[in-house]
Amino acid sequence: MLTWLLILLTVVAGSCGDVLCAKGMSTEGELHDFHPSAIRRVVRSIITRRLVIFGALCDAVSFFALLGLLSVTKLSIAVPATALSFVVDTLGAEFILHEGVHWKRWVGVILVTAGVLLTVQSGSHHKPELSGTRASTVGAVQSNQD
Amino acid sequence: MPEWCGEVALCRWASLWQTTPPNWQRSKGRRVADKHASSLKTAGFLFGAVTSNSFGNLLLAIGMDRMPDFGATGLGHYLHLLLTNHYLIPGAALSAAYMVFQLSLFSWADLSFVVPVIASSYVVTTVLSRFILHENVQTERWLGVLLITLGVILVMGTPPNTKQYAQESDPC
Numbered sequence: 363m364l365t366w367l368l369i370l371l372t373v374v375a376g377s378c379g380d381v382l383c384a385k386g387m388s389t390e391g392e393l394h395d396f397h398p399s400a401i402r403r404v405v406r407s408i409i410t411r412r413l414v415i416f417g418a419l420c421d422a423v424s425f426f427a428l429l430g431l432l433s434v435t436k437l438s439i440a441v442p443a444t445a446l447s448f449v450v451d452t453l454g455a456e457f458i459l460h461e462g463v464h465w466k467r468w469v470g471v472i473l474v475t476a477g478v479l480l481t482v483q484s485g486s487h488h489k490p491e492l493s494g495t496r497a498s499t500v501g502a503v504q505s506n507q508d
Numbered sequence: 509m510p511e512w513c514g515e516v517a518l519c520r521w522a523s524l525w526q527t528t529p530p531n532w533q534r535s536k537g538r539r540v541a542d543k544h545a546s547s548l549k550t551a552g553f554l555f556g557a558v559t560s561n562s563f564g565n566l567l568l569a570i571g572m573d574r575m576p577d578f579g580a581t582g583l584g585h586y587l588h589l590l591l592t593n594h595y596l597i598p599g600a601a602l603s604a605a606y607m608v609f610q611l612s613l614f615s616w617a618d619l620s621f622v623v624p625v626i627a628s629s630y631v632v633t634t635v636l637s638r639f640i641l642h643e644n645v646q647t648e649r650w651l652g653v654l655l656i657t658l659g660v661i662l663v664m665g666t667p668p669n670t671k672q673y674a675q676e677s678d679p680c
Contacts, residue, residue: 380619387614396612408611448624455620463620464666473659474624480652481630 365435369443371427377450379420381458386413388459438483445478550617550668554625557609562632564602566640571595617668624663630656 387393390411393404408414431440452471455461571593576586590596613622631653637643 380623383611384614384619384622387611388616390615392616393612404612405608408608414611448627451623452620455618459619461618461620462670463618464670466662466666467620467624470659470662471620471624473655473662474627475659477652477655477657477659478627478630480655481634481649482652483648 365431365439368427368431368434369440372424372431372444373447373450375420375427376424376444376447377454379417379424380447380451381454382413382417382420384455384459386411386417389413441482442479445475445482448475448478546616547668550613553609553613554622557606557613557622557626558629558632560602560606560609561626561629562636564599564606565629565633566636567595567599567602571599618670621663621666621668625660627656628660631660 387408393407396404428440428444431443448471452463452468456463574593574595575589581589610622610626634645634649634653638645
């Protein structure tokens with residue numbers, strides 16, 4: 363039961379973080395000036411957006427939930443479960459951000475999720491010890507470790 | 509005369525009150541140039557996000573591999589080793605750069621476009637693992653890489669910003 367709760371918390375908090383960050387970044391206009399001298403202004407513009415701050419907090423919750431998940435279950439269950447965040451992100455994009463997700467994107471997301479599951483599963487048989495953040499980081503660190 | 513001509517004429521009159529010209533008033537060449545520049549910007553930022561994420565994780569993995577076990581040394585000494593590790597600082601900087609690239613992309617591209625495309629960092633990481641770290645990569649992982657690549661190609665075949673695309677397709 364605790365495992366399922368932690369999987370749910372990891373995936374939902376991570377996707378909430380992505381949706382909030384995307385909403386925060388898109389509602390206040392497109393960033394245009396990326397000249398090296400303007401980088402500080404760009405970073406300040408990003409970190410002062412309220413939704414982005416809430417999104418980062420959700421990502422932090424997701425990170426600690428993943429650490430908790432890794433402490434109660436096997437890596438081969440914990441890490442592939444986080445790959446579901448691709449599907450949940452796309453659901454959030456469709457129903458919360460109203461992006462009008464094309465069927466090609468849905469097929470693409472399902473292929474990517476299946477690919478990530480295969481990539482992470484094949485790596486997790488080798489080395490059971492891992493700590494990481496989101497699905498992408500976990501998969502990348504994992505593939506570097508085995 | 510097609511039915512929508514009346515609506516377009518109405519839109520043109522209404523747009524006279526706008527300070528910035530709508531898409532249809534700009535020349536076709538200018539619109540194509542803008543679209544090309546926007547595509548290049550998106551591709552550049554996606555490339556930046558994928559490479560900074562992959563190389564950042566690679567450096568973090570190498571750096572952590574050279575660290576002693578957490579319990580084997582005192583906290584102060586462990587922190588000193590962390591801060592003087594030649595791989596961890598650039599790895600953390602690249603991870604921070606990845607966050608900036610991803611959040612910047614969110615300001616003009618869809619979440620449902622950015623997230624799956626950035627998953628191609630799995631592909632880059634697997635290639636780096638095989639050819640730089642000389643790790644043994646299993647067949648299942650190569651199959652996963654193939655699926656991710658196909659998925660990314662499919663997603664990249666859609667416009668990055670569906671709302672803007674819908675507005676540009678609208679004659680008004």
